[in-house]
Amino acid sequence: MALTLDIVTPERRVLSVAADEVRAPGVAGGFGIRLNHEPFMTALEPGRLTYVEGGREHHYAVGGGFLQVADNRVIVLADTAEAAADIDVERAKRAFDEAQDRLLRLTEQDGHYAEESARVRRAAARLSVAGR
Amino acid sequence: MPSLRDIRNRIGSVKSTRQITKAMKMVSAAKLRRAQDAILKTRPYAQLLEQTLARVAARAAADEVVAHPLLAPRVQHTAEVVVITSDRGLAGGFNSNIARRTQRFLVENTDRFERVQLATVGRKGRDFFRARKVEVRKDFTGVNAALTYEKAEDLAREYTERYLSGEVDAVFLAYNEFKSAISQKPVVFQLLPIETAPGADASGAAIDFKYEPSREGLLRDLLPRHVAMQVWRALLESAASEHGARMSAMESATKNAEEMIASLTLQYNRARQAYVTKELMEIVSGAEALK
Numbered sequence: 001m002a003l004t005l006d007i008v009t010p011e012r013r014v015l016s017v018a019a020d021e022v023r024a025p026g027v028a029g030g031f032g033i034r035l036n037h038e039p040f041m042t043a044l045e046p047g048r049l050t051y052v053e054g055g056r057e058h059h060y061a062v063g064g065g066f067l068q069v070a071d072n073r074v075i076v077l078a079d080t081a082e083a084a085a086d087i088d089v090e091r092a093k094r095a096f097d098e099a100q101d102r103l104l105r106l107t108e109q110d111g112h113y114a115e116e117s118a119r120v121r122r123a124a125a126r127l128s129v130a131g132r
Numbered sequence: 133m134p135s136l137r138d139i140r141n142r143i144g145s146v147k148s149t150r151q152i153t154k155a156m157k158m159v160s161a162a163k164l165r166r167a168q169d170a171i172l173k174t175r176p177y178a179q180l181l182e183q184t185l186a187r188v189a190a191r192a193a194a195d196e197v198v199a200h201p202l203l204a205p206r207v208q209h210t211a212e213v214v215v216i217t218s219d220r221g222l223a224g225g226f227n228s229n230i231a232r233r234t235q236r237f238l239v240e241n242t243d244r245f246e247r248v249q250l251a252t253v254g255r256k257g258r259d260f261f262r263a264r265k266v267e268v269r270k271d272f273t274g275v276n277a278a279l280t281y282e283k284a285e286d287l288a289r290e291y292t293e294r295y296l297s298g299e300v301d302a303v304f305l306a307y308n309e310f311k312s313a314i315s316q317k318p319v320v321f322q323l324l325p326i327e328t329a330p331g332a333d334a335s336g337a338a339i340d341f342k343y344e345p346s347r348e349g350l351l352r353d354l355l356p357r358h359v360a361m362q363v364w365r366a367l368l369e370s371a372a373s374e375h376g377a378r379m380s381a382m383e384s385a386t387k388n389a390e391e392m393i394a395s396l397t398l399q400y401n402r403a404r405q406a407y408v409t410k411e412l413m414e415i416v417s418g419a420e421a422l423k
Contacts, residue, residue: 008177010281010364011170028344041188042344043353066184066354070339077180079285079357115289 003035003069005051007060007076014081015060019051022074024067025125033069041068046118046125049076059084061129063122080122087130096123136407139400143393150389156222157382164313164375170279171310171368178361185354187339188347201296202355203326208301211245212269212291213237213320216307216370217257219276223374224381226308226316227256233318234306245302253287253367279371284364288323292356295324307366308373314380316373323362326355 005022007015022033025047033040044067049060063080099120106113134142215234217227238248251270252258258271275283291303303324308316343350 006176006180008180010174010177010284010361012173013176026344039339039341040344041184041341041350043350066350068184068187068341070341075180075184077177077184077357111293 001035001072002053003033003072003074005074005076007049007062007078007081009065009078009081014078014083017051017053019053019074021052023048023050023052024076025049025062026067033074035072037069037072039068039070041066044076044078046122048125048129049078049081059129061087061126063125064118082126082129084129087126089127089130092123092127092130096120096127099123134399134403136400136403139396139403143396143400146389146392146396150386150393153382153385153389157379157386160375160379160382164372164379167368167372167375168310171365171372174361174364174368178365181354181357181361185351185358187341188343188350188354200351200355202292202324202359205325206301208244209246210249210300211241211247211302211304212249212251212294212300213304213306214251214253214272214287214291214323215257215261216305216366217252217254217260218370218374219255219273221256222381223378226374226377227254227260229316230306230308230318231257231260233320237304237306237320249300253370275367276371279367281360281364284367285360288356288360288363291324292359300324305363305366307370308377310369310372310376313376316377321362321366323359326358 002018002020003022005015005017005019006013020034024031024033025045026042027045028042030047031042044062044065046064047062049062051058051060061080061082061084062076062078065076065078065081067074067076069075099116100123103113103116103120106116213234215230217230221227234250241248249269250261250266251272252261252268253272253275255273258268258273261268272287275287291300294300295303302322304320305323306318306320309319311317
């Protein structure tokens with residue numbers, strides 16, 4: 001008996017696997033899910049999502065979204081999701097630098113500030129997941 | 133009567149046209165397959181998002197949900213229609229159908245809104261309205277060129293913000309709905325306020341979720357994604373429709389070219405036969421004269 005984990009994004013189904021444990025970056029802090037977790041629904045921050053299967057850890061960079069668990073079924077609705085191995089570190093670094101540059105030119109009053117800062121956080125999450 | 137050479141040249145030119153339309157048809161067929169595939173790939177997310185929305189909404193009291201500004205209809209002064217067309221032509225009635233559908237919508241709704249603005253995605257739509265001196269408030273060029281969810285998200289965010297700030301009171305998407313490779317249906321869909329309130333999901337209602345940050349907070353985060361998803365779906369459907377329409381248009385163009393080649397070839401052969409007969413007659417009568 002194990003959890004089933006589904007990660008879907010608007011562009012495709014990223015993952016559908018069995019997992020022993022799932023760790024995710026919730027808006028109220030990171031959390032882990034194991035068998036028979038209570039029904040739970042949360043918004044996700046951009047960050048690292050990890051699942052453990054047969055003692056092996058698999059890492060994904062998610063760009064925010066939602067996670068729900070009920071009846072040992074974990075469903076992640078991610079805005080973006082990439083396996084750590086698929087991320088090009090060089091490009092992730094460049095994207096992060098560019099996003100940061102753009103953000104630095106804005107003031108907090110700017111209408112696009114929230115949007116751009118979310119972009120920076122997403123880029124940072126990708127970079128940190130790729131780095132390992 | 134056209135000379136033999138004239139007919140031969142025409143046959144040659146129709147043949148090369150046929151080659152082009154045939155190639156375009158095949159390219160469109162390949163693109164159509166990819167576009168259809170992209171639509172299918174969005175299904176899991178779309179379904180789960182709707183399910184999640186329904187679960188969250190089911191737990192909220194009815195008035196609580198309606199109270200969300202994206203769901204609450206209000207007095208509608210200004211509306212905006214986003215017309216989704218293609219960048220390229222030669223797609224049969226694809227672009228003119230949706231442009232005409234939009235014009236009809238404008239006529240039908242003159243009483244409902246004080247003002248209806250237009251925005252266009254795709255060059256053909258922009259050109260259509262410009263040529264008719266209809267003001268286009270904003271032109272989203274480059275969205276079609278490389279379709280990504282991020283672009284749909286940006287467009288959705290822009291309209292959500294304008295809606296929330298009170299700049300527009302209703303937003304519509306006019307696009308070609310993809311029915312099948314040979315059939316597209318021009319539709320005008322209300323994007324904002326969200327019309328179809330997420331229905332209560334019976335299976336989800338039974339589960340007592342713990343929510344983080346809160347149910348209202350989740351609803352606030354989920355609804356903009358719902359809007360983005362609608363835009364994304366419309367863009368993908370329009371892309372699939374475009375390739376389907378072009379494929380059928382090129383298919384019939386190829387068929388027409390073939391018919392033309394057949395009739396020209398017939399004409400050519402007759403003309404040649406007449407020429408040969410005439411030559412023979414001349415030779416025979418020349419020989420007769422020498423006797």
